[in-house]
Amino acid sequence: MTANTQISTLDQDGEFAAYVARPESKPRAAIVVIQEIFGINAGIRRKCDLLAEDGYLAVAPDLFWRLEPGIELDPDIEPEFQRALDLMGKFDQDMGVRDIEAAIEWARDDMEEGKVGAVGYCLGGRLAYMTAARTGSDATVGYYGVGIDELLREKDAIANPLMLHIPTEDGFVDKDTQKAMHEGLDDHPKVTLYDYEGLDHGFATEFGERRSEEAAQLADKRTAEFFAKHLG
Template sequence: MTATKTIAATSGEGQFNAYYAEPEGKPSAAIIVIQEIFGVNAGIRRKCDTLAEAGYLAVAPDLFHKIAPGIELDPDVPNEMQQALDLMGQFDQDGGIRDIEATIKAIRDEHGAEFKVGVVGYCLGGRLAFMTAARTDVDASVGYYGVGIDGLLDEKNAIAKPVLLHIPEEDHFVDKDAQQRMHEGLDDHPKVTLYDYPGEDHGFATEFGQRRSDESAQLADERTMAFFAEHLR
């Protein structure tokens, strides 16, 4: 079952919508799906639906609600890609983390304080997944092709729960030097696992469109599902 629900933001910042996909039975845990710069579009909703089919409650909050509420963009359309990049420049990432934290709270308010909650994010969402791991009490975090994580390494000591990062080696938004800094900073972290994907570019695990690379996407998603099965159940 899918629905759009409203979540109260923190600190009197109003409210925002979130896409909910619920399993047929009682959910084993919840996973927050953190959007790319293209909004909660068809691809993000499909990520939620797939997680619900696996028995999880999946929730995708509209993190652009302050600047472009409800927007859905297609990265394969040039002017929409440019619009997404412009929105990224306007987006308050710290505010996004507050909205993710509000989503965690809303889920636990409904299902109980001990109910496990994970996050999985893509692109901008991959970066926010890392920030969520460092700044909240989320139980497990996965980031796909997160941008700028090498600039967040001073937060790594705050990570207390498991983190998994998928790194395409030919990411045109994250160069080889940045990837090396990520490995140097995180390879010895007891809670962080990094997987590299040779020959793959940014967006390789998207559900739809020209960026998808099936074989690597399937491998990354299998690793993600095994990670969540281990840490959320």
């Protein structure tokens, strides 16, 4: 079952929309799905639907609501891709993480009991790292996060399991950045990094030209096993 809901901000001064996908029976846990720069589009909704099919309550908050509520963009259409980059440049990531935290708390309240994790893609991959460091997410996964080397100072705050998927030919994450991520995080007891040789940014998207089927299935299998282990 899918629906849209409204979630209050942490300080109760506003509210934002979220797409919710529910399993047929009691959720095994909840997962907050963190958007790319393209909004809560068909691909992100599909991520939620697949998680619900696997027994999770899935919630995708509209993180661009302060800029343009309800925006949906297609990365394969160049003007929409450029519009997404513009929105990302205006987006307050610190506020975004607070909205993710509000979504985590909403999910905890909705379930009444059980763990809550998070998974993010692209911009959401970076926000997933920040979520692991700044919120009570019980387990977090980030796909092709950008600029995580700039956030390594926060690594000691990561108290719960975090998995990061890193395509080695990511056009937004150069080799030096990838090296810094490994040097900074490989020995962290809560962090697991996986490299995907020859793959580019966006390889696990549900729809469109960026998807690489074999690598997407491998990464998603690892993510499913990670959540099964740490969320139940």
